[in-house]
Amino acid sequence: MTPPETAPSTPPRNPGPSWGYRFMRLCDRIVPEPLFRPARAVGTWIALLNMPVQRRHSRDYLRIVFRREPTHREIFRHFFAFEEVLMLKLRVANGRPHRGRLADGAPDFHRFLDSAKPALLGTFHVGHSDLIGFILGGQEKRRVSMIRQRVANSHDTEKLGQLFSQWVSFIWVNEGESLLFALKEAVSAGDSIALKCDRLEFSAKTEAFDFLGARRAFPFTIYHLALIFDLPVLLTVAVPGAPGESIVHSAPRWTPDASLARAQNIVRARAHFQGFLRQVETLLRAEPYWWFNFLPLNPEVSAA
Amino acid sequence: MPDPLIAQLKVLVVETLRLEDVTPAEIPDDEPLIGGGLSLDSIDALELVVRLEKEFGIKIASSEESRTALASIKTLAAFIRERADPSRLPS
Numbered sequence: 001m002t003p004p005e006t007a008p009s010t011p012p013r014n015p016g017p018s019w020g021y022r023f024m025r026l027c028d029r030i031v032p033e034p035l036f037r038p039a040r041a042v043g044t045w046i047a048l049l050n051m052p053v054q055r056r057h058s059r060d061y062l063r064i065v066f067r068r069e070p071t072h073r074e075i076f077r078h079f080f081a082f083e084e085v086l087m088l089k090l091r092v093a094n095g096r097p098h099r100g101r102l103a104d105g106a107p108d109f110h111r112f113l114d115s116a117k118p119a120l121l122g123t124f125h126v127g128h129s130d131l132i133g134f135i136l137g138g139q140e141k142r143r144v145s146m147i148r149q150r151v152a153n154s155h156d157t158e159k160l161g162q163l164f165s166q167w168v169s170f171i172w173v174n175e176g177e178s179l180l181f182a183l184k185e186a187v188s189a190g191d192s193i194a195l196k197c198d199r200l201e202f203s204a205k206t207e208a209f210d211f212l213g214a215r216r217a218f219p220f221t222i223y224h225l226a227l228i229f230d231l232p233v234l235l236t237v238a239v240p241g242a243p244g245e246s247i248v249h250s251a252p253r254w255t256p257d258a259s260l261a262r263a264q265n266i267v268r269a270r271a272h273f274q275g276f277l278r279q280v281e282t283l284l285r286a287e288p289y290w291w292f293n294f295l296p297l298n299p300e301v302s303a304a
Numbered sequence: 305m306p307d308p309l310i311a312q313l314k315v316l317v318v319e320t321l322r323l324e325d326v327t328p329a330e331i332p333d334d335e336p337l338i339g340g341g342l343s344l345d346s347i348d349a350l351e352l353v354v355r356l357e358k359e360f361g362i363k364i365a366s367s368e369e370s371r372t373a374l375a376s377i378k379t380l381a382a383f384i385r386e387r388a389d390p391s392r393l394p395s
Contacts, residue, residue: 204345
């Protein structure tokens with residue numbers, strides 16, 4: 001990751017009105033869900049109409065996944081899926097019980113939970129993945145430092161951070177050069193580090209991988225950090241399960257091999273990341289609306 | 305007579321960061337290590353800091369210290385001399 005040259009005086013903000021999160025939390029307390037959910041759907045239509053840029057990116061992404069032009073209703077469903085996860089985060093931040101359950105075939109993640117050793121946890125803006133760090137803290141009592149971009153109105157994240165402050169802390173990627181030292185301190189303190197591996201912003205190291213029908217650039221910093229700190233990498237995404245539950249999918253862990261040259265470790269790391277991207281793509285092909293990057297899809301990289 | 309610590313640091317920079325197109329002798333004493341001709345990024349800087357801490361038993365605790373230390377090979381040598389146990393320095 002690359003800290004900005006100078007920290008911006010005002011952080012970026014999520015779209016929507018400044019009072020939006022508080023209003024949603026208030027309505028959630030006083031409006032019954034059978035009324036509130038349709039109201040949120042109407043709100044999502046309004047948001048959709050007022051966010052032409054995000055709408056375009058949603059359309060571009062869905063066109064690739066569906067291999068045809070998406071309908072307005074499908075774009076709405078994409079927006080609404082995101083809204084429902086945002087609502088879930090606000091509810092969890094308000095203290096609603098929520099549990100994580102490991103999907104079958106994730107023995108390495110099980111081993112990570114059973115051990116006291118830290119790891120680098122790579123995740124994506126997919127489904128319930130924003131909750132993984134909080135699940136690890138609140139449910140598994142693991143110290144996690146989450147690398148996030150601070151935005152002016154990330155009310156959901158701030159509330160979650162307060163609720164799980166005993167276990168979860170934040171390292172803000174867009175708050176200047178202290179990022180790298182905060183990261184070093186967190187590793188020294190034995191924390192696991194959670195970082196997103198799908199958005200290129202602030203990523204110092206990128207590589208090209210096959211994803212959604214093309215070679216696309218993805219952040220690759222996590223593996224360089226693994227080599228620097230000699231920590232394993234666990235890639236995970238969480239998706240909706242039964243009510244009150246997220247299902248955590250994880251790939252086999254990747255561990256730096258000290259007996260190999262760095263270049264060989266990087267080759268192994270590329271194969272590891274590609275393997276997990278295939279897993280993510282399979283999930284998205286089945287549930288396209290879980291992709292929560294309303295940004296340009298990772299850019300295509302020419303084979304040359 | 306070349307400074308042995310400066311010579312060691314240049315080798316360490318090339319080795320740690322696996323600089324293929326640069327030899328230790330080609331690293332100037334006075335040029336910035338980060339953002340200079342070596343084209344190093346923030347992760348390279350972090351890797352270098354971690355390696356220096358291990359090698360010399362020092363602590364680079366903040367971005368300000370890192371900026372001072374990595375301003376050039378010469379300032380890095382001065383920084384390490386000031387903080388490291390003399391037994392860890394080349395004679």
